[in-house]
Every structure is written in structure tokens, then in C-alpha cells.
Amino acid sequence: MxxxxxxxxxxxxxxxxxxxxxxxxxxxAHPIGFTASAVCSVTDTPPTLLVCLNRNSRVREFFNEGQPLCVNVLSSAQQALSNQFASPISMEERFSLGHWSSLATGAPVLEEAVATFDCRISQCVEVGTHSVLFAVVEALRVNQHLGGLVYFNRAYHPLAPSES
Structure with missing residues (x-):
């Protein structure tokens, strides 16, 4: 084969x-962030997510076991924010868009996110070119009336908010 x-x-x-x-x-005061689509649920007991991060990324050194990690799910109106966090600009410039606060861990939380999972990294596993970060959720926030943003076939696609 x-x-x-x-x-x-x-x-x-x-x-x-x-x-x-x-x-x-x-x-x-010292925020670090990047755009990611490789995020998924691992288990609900304890509530755990995984995030994949390229090992050659300039932010990789800041994501380590025991450190906070916050997943901010973007809305259909936040394509520019996604592009900004994927660009080679400074962290100060990346965080210039949006309104930022914090929850349990102190990591930056995007107020306008569809959902926020405020976590602490429990384990890092190196696989090929990427680090797989396992993160236990300590707090969350959901904005019920926002539509989502997905990446499919190398393009952004908005999702309408739910009717409920």
C-alpha cells in the first residue's frame, strides 16, 4: 500500500x-490567540475539548499543560476576526477587534462569541506536525441568538441562528 x-x-x-x-x-493584559477549526468535544464527564495546533506556530510555546485555554466559537458576522487571528500581525493588533473579558481561568473571552469554553489544558500530545491539546472546561457562556460560522471547501459559510 x-x-x-x-x-x-x-x-x-x-x-x-x-x-x-x-x-x-x-x-x-498579555493575550495570545489564533484561529482554529480543528476543535471538538472529547467527553462530557469531565467536560473536555481537544484543540489541534501546528507545532511550528509562533504561539505554540504558550499553550502548555496547566495553562488556560479558551475556545471562542465565532458567529456568522466574525469572518474578519477569523482572518485577523490567522494573519502574521502582532497579538495587540489581533485583539484590537471585539470586546474581551475573562471567566474562570483568566484567559481572554470574546464577548460576542456564539459559545465560549473556558478551560485548563490537562494534556498535550504531539502527533506528527501538530500538538493535540486536551482541555477540561471550567466555565462556559452561550449566546443563543447568534448564527455560526463554518469553514468548508476552503471558504467561510454563515449559519443562520436557530429559531428557538
Whole structure:
């Protein structure tokens, strides 16, 4: 069996739609953050998420076991914020958009997020080019009336808010 071509794998993965998130650590005084779509639930007992982060990312050194990690799920109106956090600009410039506060861990929380999962990193596992960060949720917030933002086929797609 031959090795799978990286480009073929990436093309297929582009068809796996995912929520767009801003993942943060640090504090409001010294915030760190990046855009991520590789975020998912692991278990609800205890409530745990995983986040994948490229090992070569300039922010990787700040995401370690015991540190805070906050997943801010973006709304359909926040494509510019996603692009800003994915760009090579400074952290100060990244955090210039949006309104930021904190919950239990002190990590930056985006007030306008669809949902916020305020966590503490319990484990880091290195797999290939990425670090898989497991994070136990300590607090959360949900904005019921906002639509979501997904990334599918290398493009953003808005989701309408639920009718309930």
C-alpha cells in the first residue's frame, strides 16, 4: 500500500466542514490567540475539548499543560476576526477587534462569541506536525441568538441562528 499524498489528504479534509474558533490563552493584559477549526468535544464527564495546533506556530510555546485555554466559537458576522487571528500581525493588533473579558481561568473571552469554553489544558500530545491539546472546561457562556460560522471547501459559510 502506498503512502497517501499530503495534497490528496488536505483536499479531502477541506470537505469536512468545521466551526471557526478563536483559541486564546494568557490574560487580558498579555493575550495570545489564533484561529482554529480543528476543535471538538472529547467527553462530557469531565467536560473536555481537544484543540489541534501546528507545532511550528509562533504561539505554540504558550499553550502548555496547566495553562488556560479558551475556545471562542465565532458567529456568522466574525469572518474578519477569523482572518485577523490567522494573519502574521502582532497579538495587540489581533485583539484590537471585539470586546474581551475573562471567566474562570483568566484567559481572554470574546464577548460576542456564539459559545465560549473556558478551560485548563490537562494534556498535550504531539502527533506528527501538530500538538493535540486536551482541555477540561471550567466555565462556559452561550449566546443563543447568534448564527455560526463554518469553514468548508476552503471558504467561510454563515449559519443562520436557530429559531428557538
Amino acid at each position: 502506498s503512502a497517501l499524498e499530503t495534497s490528496a489528504f488536505r483536499d479531502a479534509m477541506s470537505r469536512l466542514g468545521a466551526a471557526v474558533n478563536i483559541v486564546t490563552t494568557g490574560t487580558q
